[in-house]
Amino acid sequence: xxxxxxxxxxxxxxxxxxxxxxxxxxxxxxxxxxxxxxxxxxxxxxxxxxxxxxxxxxxxxxxxxxxxxxxxxxxxxxxxxxxxxxxxxxxxxxxxxxxxxxxxxxxxxxxxxxxxxxxxxxxxxxxxxxxxxxxxxxxxxxxxxxxxxxxxxxxxxxxxxxxxxxxxxxxxxxxxxxxxxxxxxxxxxxxxxxxxxxxxxxxxxxxxxxxxxxxxxxxxxxxxxxxxxxxxxxxxxxxxxxxxxxxxxxxxxxxxxxxxxxxxxxxxxxxxxxxxx
Numbered sequence: 048x049x050x051x052x053x054x055x056x057x058x059x060x061x062x063x064x065x066x067x068x069x070x071x072x073x074x075x076x077x078x079x080x081x082x083x084x085x086x087x088x089x090x091x092x093x094x095x096x097x098x099x100x101x102x103x104x105x106x107x108x109x110x111x112x113x114x115x116x117x118x119x120x121x122x123x124x125x126x127x128x129x130x131x132x133x134x135x136x137x138x139x140x141x142x143x144x145x146x147x148x149x150x151x152x153x154x155x156x157x158x159x160x161x162x163x164x165x166x167x168x169x170x171x172x173x174x175x176x177x178x179x180x181x182x183x184x185x186x187x188x189x190x191x192x193x194x195x196x197x198x199x200x201x202x203x204x205x206x207x208x209x210x211x212x213x214x215x216x217x218x219x220x221x222x223x224x225x226x227x228x229x230x231x232x233x234x235x236x237x238x239x240x241x242x243x244x245x246x247x248x249x250x251x252x253x254x255x256x257x258x259x260x261x262x263x264x265x266x267x268x269x270x271x272x273x274x275x276x277x278x279x280x281x282x283x284x285x286x287x288x289x290x291x292x293x294x295x296x297x298x299x300x301x302x303x304x305x306x307x308x309x310x311x312x313x314x315x316x317x318x319x320x321x322x323x324x
Contacts, residue, residue: 049078049194049234051291052305053225054133058087060241060299062133068305069199070140078194080228081137081144081201084221085129086112092125093118103165103174109278112179113163114218119178119205122218126203134201144199147189149182149206150216154190155224157183159208159217180208180217182224185231202228222282230289237308238279239299244314245280247271259316262323268316287318 052069054062062083072079089112090100098121101113114122130146137144149155162175193200204224208217222238229236245268247254259268272280276296283294297313298304307313 049080049232050237050305050309051080051082051225051229051232051234052237053082053084053222053239055084055221055238055240055299060239062136062299064302064304065239065299066133066136066140068303069137070142071303071306073142073199078234079199080190080194080232080234081133081199082221082225082228083129083133083201083203085126085203086221088129089118089122089125092121096121103163103167106164106166106171109281111220112218113165113174114178115176116178119216119218123205123216126205130201130203137199137201142199143197144201145193147200147202148216149202149204149219149224150214152186152189153184153207153214154186154202155182155184155204155206155219155227156186157181157206157209157219159210159215161210178208178215178217180206180219182206182219182227185227187231190228190232220278220282222279223285226282226286226291226294227289229286229291229294233290233292235309236283236286236291236294237305237313238282238294238296239304239308240275240279240296241299242276243298243312244296245271245276249273249276256314257311259314259320261320265316265320265324268314283316284321287316287321291318293317 134144134146205216206219294316297308
Protein backbone atom coordinates (compact mmCIF):
# COMPACT_ATOMS: atom_id res chain seq x y z
CA UNK A 48 0.00 0.00 0.00
CA UNK A 49 1.25 3.45 -0.92
CA UNK A 50 1.20 6.25 1.64
CA UNK A 51 0.81 9.88 0.60
CA UNK A 52 2.04 12.38 3.19
CA UNK A 53 1.26 16.07 3.12
CA UNK A 54 3.53 18.35 5.13
CA UNK A 55 2.00 21.73 5.87
CA UNK A 56 3.56 25.12 5.36
CA UNK A 57 2.58 26.70 8.69
CA UNK A 58 5.28 28.46 10.71
CA UNK A 59 4.69 26.06 13.60
CA UNK A 60 5.44 22.97 11.48
CA UNK A 61 8.99 21.58 11.53
CA UNK A 62 9.40 19.09 8.65
CA UNK A 63 12.48 17.39 10.16
CA UNK A 64 10.54 14.64 11.95
CA UNK A 65 8.47 13.89 8.84
CA UNK A 66 11.58 13.63 6.66
CA UNK A 67 13.21 11.24 9.14
CA UNK A 68 10.03 9.17 9.18
CA UNK A 69 9.89 9.08 5.37
CA UNK A 70 13.44 7.73 5.46
CA UNK A 71 12.35 4.99 7.87
CA UNK A 72 9.43 3.96 5.63
CA UNK A 73 11.71 4.08 2.59
CA UNK A 74 14.27 1.80 4.26
CA UNK A 75 11.43 -0.62 5.05
CA UNK A 76 10.56 -0.79 1.35
CA UNK A 77 7.31 1.20 1.59
CA UNK A 78 6.06 3.32 -1.32
CA UNK A 79 5.83 6.94 -0.22
CA UNK A 80 4.80 10.16 -1.97
CA UNK A 81 5.44 13.45 -0.16
CA UNK A 82 3.34 16.51 -0.99
CA UNK A 83 4.15 19.86 0.58
CA UNK A 84 2.56 23.23 1.11
CA UNK A 85 4.17 26.62 1.63
CA UNK A 86 1.55 29.36 1.70
CA UNK A 87 3.08 30.92 4.83
CA UNK A 88 6.45 31.23 3.08
CA UNK A 89 4.70 32.80 0.08
CA UNK A 90 3.06 35.41 2.35
CA UNK A 91 6.39 36.15 4.08
CA UNK A 92 8.11 36.66 0.72
CA UNK A 93 5.31 38.85 -0.61
CA UNK A 94 5.57 41.05 2.47
CA UNK A 95 9.36 41.35 2.09
CA UNK A 96 8.73 42.50 -1.48
CA UNK A 97 6.21 45.05 -0.27
CA UNK A 98 3.23 43.19 -1.73
CA UNK A 99 0.15 42.65 0.43
CA UNK A 100 -1.13 39.03 0.30
CA UNK A 101 -4.75 39.01 -0.81
CA UNK A 102 -7.36 36.61 0.52
CA UNK A 103 -10.97 36.45 -0.62
CA UNK A 104 -14.14 34.77 0.63
CA UNK A 105 -16.29 32.70 -1.72
CA UNK A 106 -20.11 32.77 -1.54
CA UNK A 107 -19.94 29.39 0.25
CA UNK A 108 -17.82 30.96 3.00
CA UNK A 109 -14.44 29.43 2.09
CA UNK A 110 -11.51 31.84 2.46
CA UNK A 111 -8.66 31.37 0.00
CA UNK A 112 -5.78 33.16 -1.64
CA UNK A 113 -6.38 35.36 -4.69
CA UNK A 114 -3.39 34.71 -6.94
CA UNK A 115 -2.74 37.43 -9.49
CA UNK A 116 0.10 37.26 -12.03
CA UNK A 117 2.66 38.89 -9.72
CA UNK A 118 1.74 36.64 -6.81
CA UNK A 119 1.98 33.60 -9.10
CA UNK A 120 5.60 34.49 -9.93
CA UNK A 121 6.44 34.64 -6.22
CA UNK A 122 4.53 31.40 -5.63
CA UNK A 123 6.60 29.56 -8.25
CA UNK A 124 9.85 30.89 -6.80
CA UNK A 125 9.04 30.06 -3.18
CA UNK A 126 7.61 26.60 -3.84
CA UNK A 127 10.60 25.73 -6.02
CA UNK A 128 12.93 26.66 -3.15
CA UNK A 129 10.93 24.70 -0.58
CA UNK A 130 10.79 21.66 -2.84
CA UNK A 131 14.56 21.68 -3.36
CA UNK A 132 15.16 21.97 0.38
CA UNK A 133 12.90 18.99 1.17
CA UNK A 134 14.50 16.87 -1.57
CA UNK A 135 17.98 17.72 -0.25
CA UNK A 136 16.86 16.86 3.29
CA UNK A 137 15.65 13.44 2.18
CA UNK A 138 18.73 12.74 0.11
CA UNK A 139 20.87 13.58 3.16
CA UNK A 140 19.11 10.67 4.89
CA UNK A 141 19.74 8.23 2.07
CA UNK A 142 16.39 8.61 0.32
CA UNK A 143 16.37 8.78 -3.49
CA UNK A 144 13.96 11.72 -3.67
CA UNK A 145 12.81 13.45 -6.86
CA UNK A 146 11.30 16.93 -6.78
CA UNK A 147 8.27 17.70 -8.93
CA UNK A 148 5.64 20.35 -9.27
CA UNK A 149 2.24 19.83 -10.78
CA UNK A 150 3.32 21.18 -14.16
CA UNK A 151 6.06 18.53 -14.57
CA UNK A 152 4.65 15.84 -16.85
CA UNK A 153 1.25 17.44 -16.13
CA UNK A 154 1.38 15.66 -12.79
CA UNK A 155 -1.59 17.74 -11.60
CA UNK A 156 -3.79 18.93 -14.45
CA UNK A 157 -7.07 20.78 -14.81
CA UNK A 158 -8.72 23.98 -16.00
CA UNK A 159 -7.49 27.42 -15.00
CA UNK A 160 -10.01 29.62 -13.21
CA UNK A 161 -9.25 33.16 -14.40
CA UNK A 162 -12.24 34.62 -12.59
CA UNK A 163 -13.66 33.74 -9.19
CA UNK A 164 -16.86 34.56 -7.38
CA UNK A 165 -16.18 36.44 -4.14
CA UNK A 166 -18.07 38.24 -1.40
CA UNK A 167 -16.89 41.77 -0.59
CA UNK A 168 -18.72 43.84 2.03
CA UNK A 169 -21.66 41.47 1.80
CA UNK A 170 -21.95 41.78 -1.98
CA UNK A 171 -21.26 38.96 -4.45
CA UNK A 172 -18.81 39.96 -7.18
CA UNK A 173 -16.74 38.46 -10.01
CA UNK A 174 -13.02 39.03 -9.51
CA UNK A 175 -10.88 38.54 -12.63
CA UNK A 176 -7.18 37.93 -13.22
CA UNK A 177 -6.87 34.91 -10.94
CA UNK A 178 -4.24 32.21 -11.51
CA UNK A 179 -5.84 29.22 -9.81
CA UNK A 180 -7.21 25.91 -10.92
CA UNK A 181 -9.07 22.74 -10.02
CA UNK A 182 -7.30 19.40 -10.35
CA UNK A 183 -9.15 17.06 -12.69
CA UNK A 184 -6.37 14.55 -13.49
CA UNK A 185 -3.25 13.12 -11.85
CA UNK A 186 -0.46 11.56 -13.94
CA UNK A 187 -0.28 8.26 -12.09
CA UNK A 188 1.95 6.76 -14.79
CA UNK A 189 4.65 9.26 -13.82
CA UNK A 190 4.26 8.52 -10.10
CA UNK A 191 4.18 4.75 -10.67
CA UNK A 192 7.35 4.94 -12.76
CA UNK A 193 9.17 6.78 -9.99
CA UNK A 194 7.88 4.48 -7.25
CA UNK A 195 8.80 1.40 -9.32
CA UNK A 196 12.30 2.86 -9.67
CA UNK A 197 12.57 3.13 -5.87
CA UNK A 198 12.31 6.92 -5.85
CA UNK A 199 10.28 9.06 -3.45
CA UNK A 200 8.36 11.75 -5.39
CA UNK A 201 8.27 15.10 -3.57
CA UNK A 202 5.46 17.03 -5.20
CA UNK A 203 3.79 20.40 -4.79
CA UNK A 204 1.71 23.01 -6.57
CA UNK A 205 1.59 24.84 -8.92
CA UNK A 206 -0.56 22.68 -11.18
CA UNK A 207 -0.75 22.60 -14.98
CA UNK A 208 -3.70 24.83 -15.76
CA UNK A 209 -5.42 24.48 -19.12
CA UNK A 210 -6.19 27.97 -20.46
CA UNK A 211 -7.70 27.56 -23.95
CA UNK A 212 -4.84 26.00 -25.95
CA UNK A 213 -2.14 26.93 -23.42
CA UNK A 214 -0.81 25.26 -20.28
CA UNK A 215 0.01 27.80 -17.58
CA UNK A 216 1.22 27.29 -14.00
CA UNK A 217 -1.63 28.08 -11.59
CA UNK A 218 -2.13 27.89 -7.85
CA UNK A 219 -4.05 25.04 -6.25
CA UNK A 220 -4.50 24.02 -2.63
CA UNK A 221 -1.75 21.72 -1.32
CA UNK A 222 -4.10 19.66 0.88
CA UNK A 223 -6.40 19.05 -2.07
CA UNK A 224 -3.38 18.27 -4.25
CA UNK A 225 -2.34 15.57 -1.77
CA UNK A 226 -5.94 14.32 -1.70
CA UNK A 227 -6.02 14.07 -5.51
CA UNK A 228 -2.75 12.09 -5.50
CA UNK A 229 -3.95 9.76 -2.73
CA UNK A 230 -7.25 9.16 -4.51
CA UNK A 231 -5.52 8.43 -7.83
CA UNK A 232 -3.15 5.93 -6.19
CA UNK A 233 -5.80 4.41 -3.83
CA UNK A 234 -3.35 5.35 -1.08
CA UNK A 235 -3.65 6.16 2.60
CA UNK A 236 -3.37 9.93 3.09
CA UNK A 237 -1.64 11.46 6.12
CA UNK A 238 -2.23 15.20 6.50
CA UNK A 239 0.38 16.54 8.91
CA UNK A 240 -0.34 19.84 10.59
CA UNK A 241 0.45 21.83 13.76
CA UNK A 242 -2.15 20.18 16.02
CA UNK A 243 -2.78 16.57 17.09
CA UNK A 244 -5.84 16.14 14.89
CA UNK A 245 -9.40 17.46 14.76
CA UNK A 246 -10.83 18.55 18.11
CA UNK A 247 -14.56 18.44 18.81
CA UNK A 248 -13.96 21.68 20.71
CA UNK A 249 -11.21 23.48 18.77
CA UNK A 250 -10.17 25.28 21.97
CA UNK A 251 -9.74 22.05 23.98
CA UNK A 252 -7.05 19.56 22.91
CA UNK A 253 -8.56 16.92 25.20
CA UNK A 254 -11.52 16.60 22.80
CA UNK A 255 -9.54 14.93 20.00
CA UNK A 256 -11.78 13.03 17.56
CA UNK A 257 -9.88 9.76 17.17
CA UNK A 258 -11.96 7.84 14.61
CA UNK A 259 -14.67 8.70 12.10
CA UNK A 260 -16.44 5.57 10.80
CA UNK A 261 -20.13 6.50 10.63
CA UNK A 262 -22.19 9.18 8.95
CA UNK A 263 -23.10 10.66 12.33
CA UNK A 264 -19.43 10.84 13.32
CA UNK A 265 -18.64 12.54 10.01
CA UNK A 266 -21.27 15.20 10.66
CA UNK A 267 -19.73 15.81 14.10
CA UNK A 268 -16.32 16.12 12.45
CA UNK A 269 -17.54 18.64 9.88
CA UNK A 270 -19.26 20.79 12.48
CA UNK A 271 -16.10 20.79 14.64
CA UNK A 272 -13.69 21.80 11.85
CA UNK A 273 -13.01 25.52 11.77
CA UNK A 274 -10.69 27.76 9.75
CA UNK A 275 -7.76 25.94 8.15
CA UNK A 276 -9.08 22.60 9.44
CA UNK A 277 -12.27 22.88 7.37
CA UNK A 278 -10.12 22.87 4.21
CA UNK A 279 -8.36 19.70 5.40
CA UNK A 280 -11.71 17.99 5.96
CA UNK A 281 -12.76 19.03 2.46
CA UNK A 282 -9.54 17.46 1.14
CA UNK A 283 -10.12 14.32 3.23
CA UNK A 284 -13.61 13.92 1.79
CA UNK A 285 -12.28 14.26 -1.77
CA UNK A 286 -9.58 11.67 -1.10
CA UNK A 287 -12.01 9.14 0.40
CA UNK A 288 -14.59 9.66 -2.35
CA UNK A 289 -11.85 9.19 -4.94
CA UNK A 290 -10.58 5.87 -3.60
CA UNK A 291 -8.28 6.48 -0.64
CA UNK A 292 -9.17 3.91 2.06
CA UNK A 293 -8.21 6.14 4.99
CA UNK A 294 -7.23 9.73 5.76
CA UNK A 295 -5.40 10.74 8.93
CA UNK A 296 -4.92 14.25 10.31
CA UNK A 297 -2.00 14.21 12.74
CA UNK A 298 0.69 16.26 14.46
CA UNK A 299 3.68 17.07 12.24
CA UNK A 300 5.79 17.86 15.31
CA UNK A 301 5.51 14.44 16.97
CA UNK A 302 8.76 12.49 17.31
CA UNK A 303 7.73 10.04 14.56
CA UNK A 304 4.73 11.83 13.02
CA UNK A 305 3.97 9.46 10.15
CA UNK A 306 4.54 6.10 11.82
CA UNK A 307 2.74 7.34 14.95
CA UNK A 308 -0.22 8.41 12.79
CA UNK A 309 -0.31 5.10 10.94
CA UNK A 310 -0.18 3.33 14.33
CA UNK A 311 -3.25 5.18 15.64
CA UNK A 312 -2.40 8.76 16.61
CA UNK A 313 -4.42 11.66 15.23
CA UNK A 314 -7.89 11.67 13.67
CA UNK A 315 -8.65 8.70 11.38
CA UNK A 316 -11.36 8.98 8.72
CA UNK A 317 -12.68 6.01 6.73
CA UNK A 318 -14.71 5.54 3.55
CA UNK A 319 -17.58 3.90 5.47
CA UNK A 320 -18.43 7.23 7.11
CA UNK A 321 -19.19 8.87 3.77
CA UNK A 322 -21.12 5.86 2.54
CA UNK A 323 -23.61 6.36 5.39
CA UNK A 324 -24.31 10.01 4.58
